[in-house]
Each structure stands twice: as C-alpha cells, then as structure tokens.
Amino acid sequence: MTEGFCKRCGTCCVKGGPALHTEDLPLLQQGAINREALVTLRRGEPVHDNVSGAIVLLTEEIVKIRWKVSSWTCAFYDSEQRSCSIYAGRPLECRALSCWDTREIANIYHRGRLTRRDILHTPSALADIVAMHEEQCPVGQVDENARRILSSGGSDVEAMGCLSALLARDASIREFLADRTGANRETLEFLLGRPLERILPMFGLRVNRVGGKTTLIRDDSYLEESSRVHNSSSSGPTSEA
Ligand code: SF4
Numbered sequence: 001m002t003e004g005f006c007k008r009c010g011t012c013c014v015k016g017g018p019a020l021h022t023e024d025l026p027l028l029q030q031g032a033i034n035r036e037a038l039v040t041l042r043r044g045e046p047v048h049d050n051v052s053g054a055i056v057l058l059t060e061e062i063v064k065i066r067w068k069v070s071s072w073t074c075a076f077y078d079s080e081q082r083s084c085s086i087y088a089g090r091p092l093e094c095r096a097l098s099c100w101d102t103r104e105i106a107n108i109y110h111r112g113r114l115t116r117r118d119i120l121h122t123p124s125a126l127a128d129i130v131a132m133h134e135e136q137c138p139v140g141q142v143d144e145n146a147r148r149i150l151s152s153g154g155s156d157v158e159a160m161g162c163l164s165a166l167l168a169r170d171a172s173i174r175e176f177l178a179d180r181t182g183a184n185r186e187t188l189e190f191l192l193g194r195p196l197e198r199i200l201p202m203f204g205l206r207v208n209r210v211g212g213k214t215t216l217i218r219d220d221s222y223l224e225e226s227s228r229v230h231n232s233s234s235s236g237p238t239s240e241a
Pocket of ligand 1: 012
C-alpha cells in the first residue's frame with residue numbers, strides 16, 4: 001500500500017457529488033442534507049463510473065448530492081476555502097475516498113446505494129406519483145427512440161412521435177407535482193430525476209425551438225464535452241457522464 005494523505009486539492013469534489021448509500025440515510029433523516037441538495041439519476045441514464053473509468057447505463061437508480069450550475073463541482077464544496085461545508089457529516093463515498101489508495105471506495109462503491117424508495121415515506125401519495133412517473137416516462141424509452149431516430153437519419157416518424165409524447169408527458173407530470181406540492185426545481189429533480197428534455201443530449205439529440213416550431217435535432221456536443229472533462233483529471237466519487 002502506498003502511504004498518502006489528503007492535500008485538500010479538491011479534485012474529488014469537482015467531479016460530481018457522491019452517490020448516497022444506506023449509511024447516509026441518517027444524514028437525510030436528521031436534516032443535515034435536505035432533499036433540495038439531491039438529484040436522482042434514473043435507471044437507464046449513462047453515467048461515468050469513476051472506479052472502472054467507463055461510461056455505463058445505470059441498471060438501478062442512484063441518488064446523488066447535486067452539483068453546482070455549469071460545473072460538476074459538488075454543491076457542498078466551498079471553492080474559496082477549498083473545503084467541504086459538511087465535512088463532519090460528509091457522505092460515505094467521501095469518507096471512503098483516498099485518491100492515493102482507491103481500494104476502500106472500490107469496495108463500497110456499488111454496495112447499498114440509496115434509492116428514492118429508501119428515502120420517501122411509503123406508502124404515500126408522493127411515492128405513488130414517483131412510481132407512476134417512472135412507469136410512464138422511463139429513460140429506456142428515450143434511449144430506444146433516440147437510437148431509432150439517429151440510425152434512420154431523422155426519418156423514423158414513429159420514433160419521433162413517441163419521443164415527443166414522452167417529453168410532453170414528463171413535463172406535464174412535473175408541472176402537476178409542482179402545482180400540487182409546491183416542490184421547487186431542485187426538489188423535483190430528486191423526486192422525478194432531471195427533465196427528460198435535459199437528459200436528451202446524453203443520447204445524442206436535443207430539442208430545437210425556432211419560431212414556435214419544435215423539432216428534435218442531432219447534438220453530439222454533450223458526450224464530447226463529458227469525455228473531455230472526465231479524461232482530463234483523476235477519479236472522484238460518482239460523476240455523471
Ligand atoms: S460532500 Fe464534501 S467531501 Fe463530498 S464531494 Fe461534496 S464537498 Fe467533497
């Protein structure tokens with residue numbers, strides 16, 4: 001084993017917040033981390049697995065600490081002080097990560113990850129809406145229809161229609177939930193994951209609105225940028241691709 005110590009370089013905190021595990025549940029129950037600080041990455045979303053270094057599709061959802069706007073920096077990282085603002089109550093992955101010896105994080109990385117079901121009170125009307133959204137707006141259908149659209153060069157009208165309907169359904173459920181519960185954008189991103197329109201570029205497409213007309217167009221920029229970011233520095237806790 002190579003001896004080392006934390007130099008507080010912050011590298012592990014600027015590559016996306018950690019995914020949460022069973023051991024982190026008390027932090028949520030005690031209010032040390034609230035729901036607005038969380039984001040759900042849903043089954044079927046591509047993510048950068050920092051242990052294997054590969055981009056993989058999630059086979060189960062994960063709940064993460066959200067990152068700051070326009071960067072992958074963890075929401076709890078204080079860039080000026082170069083420190084964690086919840087250091088004493090930081091999640092398991094952060095406590096397990098030693099960049100000079102990644103064996104401990106590799107050991108816990110895929111084990112006991114929290115899901116929304118673990119966090120929400122069940123049964124409840126809110127949990128029912130979350131389950132209904134998962135059933136009616138699965139990320140896998142974005143992937144499937146995007147592949148068809150891209151492989152047909154945009155001529156697969158049926159896939160275009162399916163994807164457009166999916167995006168509209170997702171937006172409508174979000175609006176409904178916000179109206180009924182007063183949930184803000186951040187809380188909705190924990191409850192329902194990120195809007196499908198926002199994750200669409202991860203599958204090589206984006207929504208284009210010009211002069212009142214909405215179309216789906218090819219867009220490779222997201223994956224190119226993600227690949228550049230993740231290839232340019234060393235590993236941290238779970239990061240989105
Ligand atoms: S919770 Fe703290 S230690 Fe963990 S990634 Fe965020 S800033 Fe870094």
